[in-house]
Amino acid sequence: MNFASYEVDGFYDEMLTDPTAARPCAQHLMQSIQALAPGEFERRQAAAERALMQMGITFNVYGEQAGVEKIFPFDIVPRIVSAAEWGRLEKGLKQRIHALNLFIDDLYHEQKILKDGVVPREIILTAKSYRRQLIGWEPPRGIWCHITGTDLVRHSDGEFYVLEDNLRCPSGVSYVLQNRQVMKSLFPKVFAASKVRPVQNYPLKLRDMLEFLAPEAVATPHVVLLTPGSYNSAYFEHSFLAQQMGIELVEGRDLVVEEGQVLMRTTKGFERVDVIYRRIDDDFLDPKCFRADSMLGVPGLMEAYEAGNVALANAPGTGVADDKVVYAYVPRIVKYYLGEEIIVPNVPTYICAEEKDLRYTLENLDRLVVKAANESGGYGMLVGPHSTQGQRAEFAERVKAEPRNYIAQPTLALSRVPTICADHLEGRHVDLRPYILYGKEIFVLPGGLTRVALKKGSLVVNSSQGGGSKDTWVLADSETVEREGSNGHAVPLSKGGLP
Amino acid sequence: MLSRVADSVYWMSRYIERAENVARFVDVNIQLMLDAPEGQDQQWDPLVAITGDHEEFTRRYGAATESSVIKFLTFDGDNPNSIFSCVRAARENARSVREIISSEMWLQLNRFYLMVNSAAQQRGGLDEHEGFYDEVKQASHLFTGVTDATMTQSEAWHFSRLGRMVERADKTSRILDVKYFLLLRSVEDVGTAFDGIQWIAVLRSASAFEMYRKRHGRILPRGVVEFLMLDREFPRAIQFCLMAARDSLHAISGTPLGTFRHAPEKLLGQLCSDLSFTGVDEVMQYGLHEYLDELQTKLNQVGQGIVETFFAFKTPQPGKKPVLAAVQ
Numbered sequence: 001m002n003f004a005s006y007e008v009d010g011f012y013d014e015m016l017t018d019p020t021a022a023r024p025c026a027q028h029l030m031q032s033i034q035a036l037a038p039g040e041f042e043r044r045q046a047a048a049e050r051a052l053m054q055m056g057i058t059f060n061v062y063g064e065q066a067g068v069e070k071i072f073p074f075d076i077v078p079r080i081v082s083a084a085e086w087g088r089l090e091k092g093l094k095q096r097i098h099a100l101n102l103f104i105d106d107l108y109h110e111q112k113i114l115k116d117g118v119v120p121r122e123i124i125l126t127a128k129s130y131r132r133q134l135i136g137w138e139p140p141r142g143i144w145c146h147i148t149g150t151d152l153v154r155h156s157d158g159e160f161y162v163l164e165d166n167l168r169c170p171s172g173v174s175y176v177l178q179n180r181q182v183m184k185s186l187f188p189k190v191f192a193a194s195k196v197r198p199v200q201n202y203p204l205k206l207r208d209m210l211e212f213l214a215p216e217a218v219a220t221p222h223v224v225l226l227t228p229g230s231y232n233s234a235y236f237e238h239s240f241l242a243q244q245m246g247i248e249l250v251e252g253r254d255l256v257v258e259e260g261q262v263l264m265r266t267t268k269g270f271e272r273v274d275v276i277y278r279r280i281d282d283d284f285l286d287p288k289c290f291r292a293d294s295m296l297g298v299p300g301l302m303e304a305y306e307a308g309n310v311a312l313a314n315a316p317g318t319g320v321a322d323d324k325v326v327y328a329y330v331p332r333i334v335k336y337y338l339g340e341e342i343i344v345p346n347v348p349t350y351i352c353a354e355e356k357d358l359r360y361t362l363e364n365l366d367r368l369v370v371k372a373a374n375e376s377g378g379y380g381m382l383v384g385p386h387s388t389q390g391q392r393a394e395f396a397e398r399v400k401a402e403p404r405n406y407i408a409q410p411t412l413a414l415s416r417v418p419t420i421c422a423d424h425l426e427g428r429h430v431d432l433r434p435y436i437l438y439g440k441e442i443f444v445l446p447g448g449l450t451r452v453a454l455k456k457g458s459l460v461v462n463s464s465q466g467g468g469s470k471d472t473w474v475l476a477d478s479e480t481v482e483r484e485g486s487n488g489h490a491v492p493l494s495k496g497g498l499p
Numbered sequence: 500m501l502s503r504v505a506d507s508v509y510w511m512s513r514y515i516e517r518a519e520n521v522a523r524f525v526d527v528n529i530q531l532m533l534d535a536p537e538g539q540d541q542q543w544d545p546l547v548a549i550t551g552d553h554e555e556f557t558r559r560y561g562a563a564t565e566s567s568v569i570k571f572l573t574f575d576g577d578n579p580n581s582i583f584s585c586v587r588a589a590r591e592n593a594r595s596v597r598e599i600i601s602s603e604m605w606l607q608l609n610r611f612y613l614m615v616n617s618a619a620q621q622r623g624g625l626d627e628h629e630g631f632y633d634e635v636k637q638a639s640h641l642f643t644g645v646t647d648a649t650m651t652q653s654e655a656w657h658f659s660r661l662g663r664m665v666e667r668a669d670k671t672s673r674i675l676d677v678k679y680f681l682l683l684r685s686v687e688d689v690g691t692a693f694d695g696i697q698w699i700a701v702l703r704s705a706s707a708f709e710m711y712r713k714r715h716g717r718i719l720p721r722g723v724v725e726f727l728m729l730d731r732e733f734p735r736a737i738q739f740c741l742m743a744a745r746d747s748l749h750a751i752s753g754t755p756l757g758t759f760r761h762a763p764e765k766l767l768g769q770l771c772s773d774l775s776f777t778g779v780d781e782v783m784q785y786g787l788h789e790y791l792d793e794l795q796t797k798l799n800q801v802g803q804g805i806v807e808t809f810f811a812f813k814t815p816q817p818g819k820k821p822v823l824a825a826v827q
Binding site for chain 2: 229230235236239240242243248249250251253254264265266267
């Protein structure tokens with residue numbers, strides 16, 4: 001397979017600067033791809049798909065017949081991040097999580113940041129994910145956001161930007177581990193030569209972090225993963241992580257709270273549970289405390305939590321910092337708590353709750369991406385350049401009716417990675433979701449989920465809407481491959497758009 | 500292990516075994532009807548009678564004909580005991596315990612389901628049913644083999660075997676009972692060539708024909724009953740199944756054999772002893788159907804006891820400290 005017909009198209013390409021020249025970090029990979037016999041690359045792509053099918057790497061699709069599973073499409077051309085770039089991202093992510101944890105803790109205690117007017121009080125008080133039940137609560141070890149999956153994108157200026165903080169129940173890490181497994185068996189030699197940093201210790205790190213949260217009196221903590229059940233779209237991930245960590249996968253109906261203690265129903269009686277990695281949203285955790293109609297949760301769970309008899313990761317109430325409007329304030333939040341400038345910046349964001357930004361947003365709907373504060377998975381979103389007049393008019397009404405609920409961002413020219421299209425390679429847009437664990441210390445998994453929009457020209461990478469994934473190679477060598485030169489088409493962010 | 504997980508593993512196996520056995524007795528009846536002397540009526544309602552779903556069947560289908568019975572027992576998604584429903588239920592159970600079973604087991608069960616599902620969509624008719632029932636038996640054997648070859652033989656595996664063996668014992672007794680229902684209808688056939696053919700069909704339906712020949716030689720009703728009911732070495736014989744179920748039950752609870760700690764251990768122990776100390780002549784004298792009927796009732800009690808002892812979602816008694824199991 002060769003790159004003769006490959007076009008960079010003015011985007012930042014993660015692998016090449018032009019069809020003949022690889023970036024320094026990707027040189028070895030490019031030579032290896034070119035050296036393969038004709039048809040060999042396609043054969044390995046087919047082998048990868050077969051392996052994923054057999055391993056049952058599937059997700060459930062909502063709205064279709066119950067039990068329908070699909071394979072998450074996978075492309076074997078990896079996305080490479082140089083050691084120097086990663087070093088900066090890692091520092092930036094640690095800084096961000098550190099500050100966000102202080103922020104959440106402040107919101108449930110003194111609210112200094114609101115009193116000082118850095119973040120408008122109203123924005124927090126109107127956030128659906130601000131849980132008044134937790135005011136004054138000290139979570140175990142003072143940590144709220146134990147597991148985070150921060151979405152990053154690279155713009156055509158070659159810079160990484162944070163697009164979204166996922167602080168509730170970020171998913172996708174199982175694909176990171178499985179993709180790596182498949183790639184290692186397909187390209188063992190390239191791996192050895194490229195010095196790719198390993199990701200397979202994630203389940204160990206995750207388990208260590210969870211055990212760290214257990215009540216102090218417990219010598220051997222009993223950790224479980226709480227899933228909504230086998231019809232949840234991320235069920236495969238839940239069972240995979242439980243299996244990899246060697247912990248029990250439980251559903252709400254397996255647990256019962258008795259005298260402030262969470263117990264698990266086993267064939268030999270009741271067993272105590274000390275730490276719950278919950279993959280259920282706050283709303284559904286405990287019908288006695290949150291949504292009364294929840295069938296997924298455990299009645300009395302919050303009572304046990306507040307008695308300090310069980311730890312929950314992530315802590316309930318963490319979602320308040322996941323709000324898309326709160327996101328816009330993160331650079332100020334970092335500055336406020338740490339006194340530092342933000343290392344990995346936000347995408348410039350217009351806050352519709354602010355008069356000036358609202359006007360700008362309404363006037364420029366055709367150029368902006370408008371997002372609702374509390375939606376995820378690419379829903380509740382208007383992509384200006386791809387919208388019709390009618391859709392824009394309808395969205396304008398929604399924004400005007402509830403400005404607090406919306407933000408707007410310029411359309412980004414997401415970076416691309418060569419991707420197999422039948423018998424040749426074409427550039428496809430990608431984002432990057434690294435995973436961060438906050439336990440004894442903050443750990444950033446060297447790698448992450450690279451999601452790719454498989455449809456030509458598409459910017460939507462969500463698996464529910466035609467996205468796939470790639471393996472992410474973070475290189476180990478400490479050579480300073482700083483910003484391996486942009487491709488000469490740097491576009492100012494505010495003007496960024498689709499060709 | 501979690502009660503819910505044990506429950507799912509147990510039922511996953513039971514449903515697979517049930518699907519296989521429904522395939523067996525539909526198959527045996529088809530064989531019998533093909534060999535029936537000319538002029539004799541087709542007999543399909545006994546088949547429905549022995550599944551215990553007679554009322555449901557009559558309400559929905561009316562008269563028992565070849566096509567209605569085959570449809571009801573094979574592809575009817577509204578009949579929870581049809582082959583299709585059983586395999587679907589087994590797969591749903593497996594899906595909820597994917598981290599407990601081996602991926603090879605999941606793969607095989609998934610293939611099994613897809614095969615039955617596509618047959619239900621495409622065929623539904625009668626033309627190719629024999630091939631289909633063979634495929635169902637094969638797929639079930641494969642699943643059992645994969646289970647034994649890939650799964651750690653600890654608690655979960657024992658629950659799986661327990662489910663399979665309890666179900667198989669129940670269904671072998673029902674297959675034997677088919678003969679009883681047929682006898683009822685055609686007393687004048689006893690001792691005729693067709694009678695012999697019927698007994699051979701019964702043996703074949705339990706994959707027992709060749710093994711029987713090695714053990715007993717001549718086809719005699721007494722021998723067939725002894726073989727399918729009391730043999731301690733043939734894997735579909737009721738006695739064999741119950742002993743295996745008992746062993747798994749004791750492996751799960753750690754109770755020494757010959758003693759008991761809960762109801763299912765007691766009941767199953769008694770059943771095994773009963774069969775060990777009963778001769779085939781006593782069974783025949785007592786009445787085969789009556790004996791089997793009582794056996795099935797006791798088996799149901801064992802099943803009920805297993806559910807209550809291990810799976811039932813009891814809540815801790817308020818005010819009383821719950822008993823905590825040791826953390827492993």
